[in-house]
Amino acid sequence: xxxxxxxxxxxxxxRLLEDIHATATRPWTMMEVCGxxxxxxxxxxxxxxxxxxxxxxxxxxxxxxxxxxEMIDKALEIASRPGVVFCSFxxxxxxxxxxxxxxxxxxxxxxxxVVYSPLDALEIAQRHxxxxxxxFGVGFETTAPAxxxxxxxxxxxxxxxxxxxxxHVRVPPAIEAIMRAPHCRxxxxxxxxxxxxxxxxxxxxxxxxxxxxxxxxxxxxxxxxLEGVRRTVHQLERGEHRVENAYPRAVREEGNPAARxxxxxxxxxxxxxxxxxxxxxxxxxRLSEAFREYDAEHRFExxxxxxxxxxxxxxxxxxxxxxxxxxxxxxxxTCTPRNPLxxxxxxxxxxxxxxxxxxxxxxxxxxxxxxxxxxxxx
Amino acid sequence: xxxxxxxTGTTAEPVNPADWTCPAPLRDHPVVVxxxxxxxxxxxxxxxxxxxxxxxxxxxxxxxDSAALSLGxxxxxxxxxxxxxxxxxxxxxxxxxxxxxxTVNDLAMSGARAAYLSCAFIIEEGTALPVVRRVAQxxxxxxxxxxxxxxxxxxxxxxxxxxxxxxVNTAGIGLIPEGVDIRPQRAEPGDVVIVSGxxxxxxxxxxxxxEGLEFGAEVCSDTAPLGGLVQAMLEATLDLHALRDPTRGxxxxxxxxxxxxxxxxxxxxxxxxxxxxxxxxxxxxLGLDPLYVANEGRLVAFVPRxxxxxxxxxxxxxxxxxxxxxxxxxxxxHPGMVVARTGFGGTRVVDLPxxxxxxxxx
Amino acid sequence: xxxxxxxxxxxxxxxxxxxxxRVDFGGVAKDVCLAYLPxxxxxxxxxVHVGFALQRLxxxxxRASLELFEQLGLLDEEFGDAWExxxxxxxxxxxxxxxxxxxxx
Numbered sequence: 029x030x031x032x033x034x035x036x037x038x039x040x041x042x043r044l045l046e047d048i049h050a051t052a053t054r055p056w057t058m059m060e061v062c063g064x065x066x067x068x069x070x071x072x073x074x075x076x077x078x079x080x081x082x083x084x085x086x087x088x089x090x091x092x093x094x095x096x097x098e099m100i101d102k103a104l105e106i107a108s109r110p111g112v113v114f115c116s117f118x119x120x121x122x123x124x125x126x127x128x129x130x131x132x133x134x135x136x137x138x139x140x141x142v143v144y145s146p147l148d149a150l151e152i153a154q155r156h157x158x159x160x161x162x163x164f165g166v167g168f169e170t171t172a173p174a175x176x177x178x179x180x181x182x183x184x185x186x187x188x189x190x191x192x193x194x195x196h197v198r199v200p201p202a203i204e205a206i207m208r209a210p211h212c213r214x215x216x217x218x219x220x221x222x223x224x225x226x227x228x229x230x231x232x233x234x235x236x237x238x239x240x241x242x243x244x245x246x247x248x249x250x251x252x253x254l255e256g257v258r259r260t261v262h263q264l265e266r267g268e269h270r271v272e273n274a275y276p277r278a279v280r281e282e283g284n285p286a287a288r289x290x291x292x293x294x295x296x297x298x299x300x301x302x303x304x305x306x307x308x309x310x311x312x313x314r315l316s317e318a319f320r321e322y323d324a325e326h327r328f329e330x331x332x333x334x335x336x337x338x339x340x341x342x343x344x345x346x347x348x349x350x351x352x353x354x355x356x357x358x359x360x361x362t363c364t365p366r367n368p369l370x371x372x373x374x375x376x377x378x379x380x381x382x383x384x385x386x387x388x389x390x391x392x393x394x395x396x397x398x399x400x401x402x403x404x405x406x
Numbered sequence: 407x408x409x410x411x412x413x414t415g416t417t418a419e420p421v422n423p424a425d426w427t428c429p430a431p432l433r434d435h436p437v438v439v440x441x442x443x444x445x446x447x448x449x450x451x452x453x454x455x456x457x458x459x460x461x462x463x464x465x466x467x468x469x470x471d472s473a474a475l476s477l478g479x480x481x482x483x484x485x486x487x488x489x490x491x492x493x494x495x496x497x498x499x500x501x502x503x504x505x506x507x508x509t510v511n512d513l514a515m516s517g518a519r520a521a522y523l524s525c526a527f528i529i530e531e532g533t534a535l536p537v538v539r540r541v542a543q544x545x546x547x548x549x550x551x552x553x554x555x556x557x558x559x560x561x562x563x564x565x566x567x568x569x570x571x572x573x574v575n576t577a578g579i580g581l582i583p584e585g586v587d588i589r590p591q592r593a594e595p596g597d598v599v600i601v602s603g604x605x606x607x608x609x610x611x612x613x614x615x616x617e618g619l620e621f622g623a624e625v626c627s628d629t630a631p632l633g634g635l636v637q638a639m640l641e642a643t644l645d646l647h648a649l650r651d652p653t654r655g656x657x658x659x660x661x662x663x664x665x666x667x668x669x670x671x672x673x674x675x676x677x678x679x680x681x682x683x684x685x686x687x688x689x690x691x692l693g694l695d696p697l698y699v700a701n702e703g704r705l706v707a708f709v710p711r712x713x714x715x716x717x718x719x720x721x722x723x724x725x726x727x728x729x730x731x732x733x734x735x736x737x738x739x740h741p742g743m744v745v746a747r748t749g750f751g752g753t754r755v756v757d758l759p760x761x762x763x764x765x766x767x768x
Numbered sequence: 769x770x771x772x773x774x775x776x777x778x779x780x781x782x783x784x785x786x787x788x789x790r791v792d793f794g795g796v797a798k799d800v801c802l803a804y805l806p807x808x809x810x811x812x813x814x815x816v817h818v819g820f821a822l823q824r825l826x827x828x829x830x831r832a833s834l835e836l837f838e839q840l841g842l843l844d845e846e847f848g849d850a851w852e853x854x855x856x857x858x859x860x861x862x863x864x865x866x867x868x869x870x871x872x873x
Contacts, residue, residue: 029687029794031774031813031825040837041750047840064771073752091767117818118764119693131439143618144692144765145819147801152618170772171767173804174820185784222772225815225823248772250750251837276829278815284823287804614796622797684795691793691816693771767771767818 031277035249044254045077052261055081057213057349059206061199062220063090064248070382072250078257085214085349086372086379087206088305091167091197092119096301099195100125101333103164106193106324107133107140113156115149116164118142126335146178146192153182153190162324165192170222172196172313173287176294179315179322193324194314197300199223200231201311206348207239213349216264218246218256221275226291228283232271240269247275294319304344343372346379353380360384443490444762446655450663470589471515471650474582483518485509486577494541494571497611498626502544504702505574507631508653510552514636515649515705517588518580520552525576526560530569541572552631554578580633585644590667592647598714599672599734600707602635602727603628605657606685609699613688619765625684630703635726639707642720648708651701655759658697660706661734661744662758671740674756677749678733693766697746698759708736772817774825775800777810791816 060066066086069075075084088094104125107114114130121130121142134140139159143149146163153161165175175192182190203217219232224245232243242263246256255274263270273279291313300312315323341363342356353359353372359380363369372380441448458466465473472485489505510520525545529538549556607628614623632651639646648668652660657679665672681696689696703726709717714732721727744756775791780802782788787802791814798819802808805821814821 029683029690029774030776031830032690034830034834036749038749038751040834043837043840070754071748072750073748073754074750076752077750117767119766121764131441132437135437135439141618142764145801147819148618167767170817170822173822174801174818177801177803177820181786222815222817222822225772251833255833255837274833277826277833278823280823284804286806287822290804610796624795682795687773687794687796691771691773691775691796691798 032249035247035251037251041077041250041254044251044258048082048254048258048261049079051258051265052079052082053265055083056215056261056264057083057085058216058218058257058260059085059087059214059349060218060220060246061087061089061202061206062218062223063093064222065089065218065220065246065253068248068250068253072253074250074253075382082257082261083349084257086347087214088202088302088347089168089199089220091171092117092123094197094302094305095120095123095166095195096303097125097335098301098333099193101335102325102330103193104128104130104133105330105333106162106328107138108136109160109328111158111160113139113141113152113159113161114164115141115143115146115152115161117166120164120166126333146175147181150178150181150187150190153187154185157189159189160327161190162328163190163192165194165196168197168199168220168223169227169291170220170225172295173226173284173290176290179294179319180290182322183319191322191324191327192315194295195300196295196313197302198297198311198313200235201308202302203235203243204239205305205308205311207235207241209348211348211350214241216242216244216260216269218253218260219243219271221245221247221252221279224273224275224279224283226284226287228288229271229273229279229281230283236269236271242269243271245271245273245275245279247278304341304347341369343380346372353383356380441762444654444759446659446759446762449655450758471512472518472578474516474589481582483513483516483580483582484577485512486575487512488573488575490570490573491612492570493615494537496615496627497623498607499629499702500541500544501572501574502541503548503627503629505576506545506548506552506554507629507702508651509576509578510554510631510633511651511703511705513578513580514631514633515588515651516580516582517586517636517640517646517649518582519633519637520554520578520580520631522555522557522580523549523576523578524558524560525556525574526562528562528564528569528573528575530571531563531566533571538572541574545574548631552633554631554633583640583644586640586646588646588649590648590650590664593664593668593670593672593708593736594647595670595736595738596711597647597670597708597736598711598732599661599674599736600709600714600718600721600730601652601657601680601733602632602705602707602721603703603729604680604682604685605652605701605704606681606689606696606699608653608702609656610685610688612700613692619692621688623684623688625682625688628701628703630726632703632705632726635705635721635724638720638724638727639717642716643709643713645710645713646707646717647710649705651705653702654700654762656696656698656700657704657706658695658744658756659758661756664706664708665744666742668736669741671737671742672734672744673737674734674744674746676746678731680729680731680733694763697756698763706733772815772822774813775816777808777812777814777821780808780810789814789821791821 130140149163236243242260244256244259259272259274295313296316297310298312298314299309301307345351442452472483475482487508489501491501494501513520610625611627613619614621648664650660661672721730746754746756775793777789778792779790789800789802791800800816801820813825815823
């Protein structure tokens, strides 16, 4: 596919890596706040190819993992009601609430459906006017415009049996919270490219100035990630802290104006709890007053739910790079990829899971030595 | 002023990382969930901890695709599988094709050529007869193509709402040739890993017509009988170590199962893995890994290095193996684990998935 | 976060008053909402996330990025083996790498 294949070229990756290796003279610590980038880094083994003293911290960039427990419990409560069709992105189904997950609601007879797009949930509502269709509206700025469109369309088309359980989060306040946290080690950020495709880059120069950190807007293909790291390293080595766009083919300074207008119309900024982190001021969106009737929290009166979270896991500190995964008492003992205690051990992209797997391998291979040719026969 | 949503009366306080905690998936399910049938870690646990102890015998403990049995001086392969695919008809095939080819292929993974099948239909009340007829005819056509005889059958009807149109179960037996001992435990360091063709087609073809995900794809299911291909491989050498048809859970799961059973490490070369562009594209926008997408007409073979050239040539000369490729090897390192070398010289661990892959947004 | 992939617009139509595109992702086609990129034309490439086109892909910028990466290589080739050079030059700053696309504050 055009725009994908060219940015997966191993030869160009080698050139970028050579430049990074030649430039980085000191240890640097940078964070990506983007599950998609974390996925790409692990998927392609990029972290192993960087100089040893360049550390990538995988920040709280997974919308599924940061959705607060109370919101998950509300989702479970609504999904288990008769007459409700509960629609969600696939990755939310495994996320546990206090005592169950959406899979278990489904196995107990709940109508839980995975959709690819929130518009699919709206279609289901239109086809089944006798059912209450609820969509679990999670995600960062990238996903929010899509979800906003469904309530806008529901009003325009007069679809009354549709509502959305909203738990949107915003990246810039999270960056600010991370920088304000005690003992913060992060020296630079790779900003999430697709968040910026929507929001543009206007929110970042202020953060770069205030905290003295380079912020480089970065894409998702291997060459994009390497270019983000390369530009970050150049800035750090020079003592600079600017906002740069290393993903110009998909990010304009103004973002997507039409999408931003829709966000302003449908949502309002609110404080939001991030699971495992706590409340971050002004870090979320909820439906604005004008669209409150489509808010599932209001429609279903779920009220106050009682939540209970285990406190053993230290993944929060891992996410900030404050401790290495093996410094957690549970690591490798009560917490393993097959029996995880925390999100960082759940998915293979998680910092703890990756660490666990590579440690079993005897430490990641370093350098850009090409892969040993697989045995070639015939 | 923005107020607090998603919390119970919390006010904004500075972030204290020491208080951070994260969610974990629930593993101690008191009820069966879909993941128990997904072919991943949950399925494996169900078999290992519930079924094997309940049945308790050495034959079952092999956990191969089919059991190898001695009966009256002959060595038989015996296998059964149930088919619950939705929709019943999909690009490139139907539940009838899967029911025949799936069991024929399970037998082939022991080196046996399927001789006889049983075929049972569980039909939901209200299912249209022409639909039943279409599936039955697909069974007949697929059996003829695979050279197997449907020798016995059964039909049950369940109340409306207690089935999903049609479920099909097949069981099959076949003779294992003299001198053939193919099982996952025999894989060993030095073995060459060969796949018989492009991966991921069946899973993507099914997803393309599944409600809520529909997309247009130039992809058909790869459902096909593999008995002939395995016979051609055995003509190159009787000493094939392990064979697996990577159905649900995909190639990644099949490799993990063989690595675990044999205690060898498996290294996969990602660049050598044949993935059709449309499979790659569908996995791209759904956020899935082609390594874990189902196949219904592919096999993965672990072959001693000295026979690898001959086996690969024999596969490529057969219609079902024309695009066969060497994708990796067995090593002494990381016993029981599968590691992929990425196109950039990095490595990643190919782990056993927990359950069915789900489309993701991040 | 945010799994978004590029695709090529192969057709555009109005449906229920919404502008929709047929987008090809390389052998896989999906209907995609164009509400946020109403100016999109057939033949253009867009970034798609959960059924919505979020941004047009800019061919010129993509080419500039790739040329920059190529240049890094050319510089290296002129100076011989980059790895030896990297070891030798450790500690020195490298001039001459382009800093294109800087965002103005």
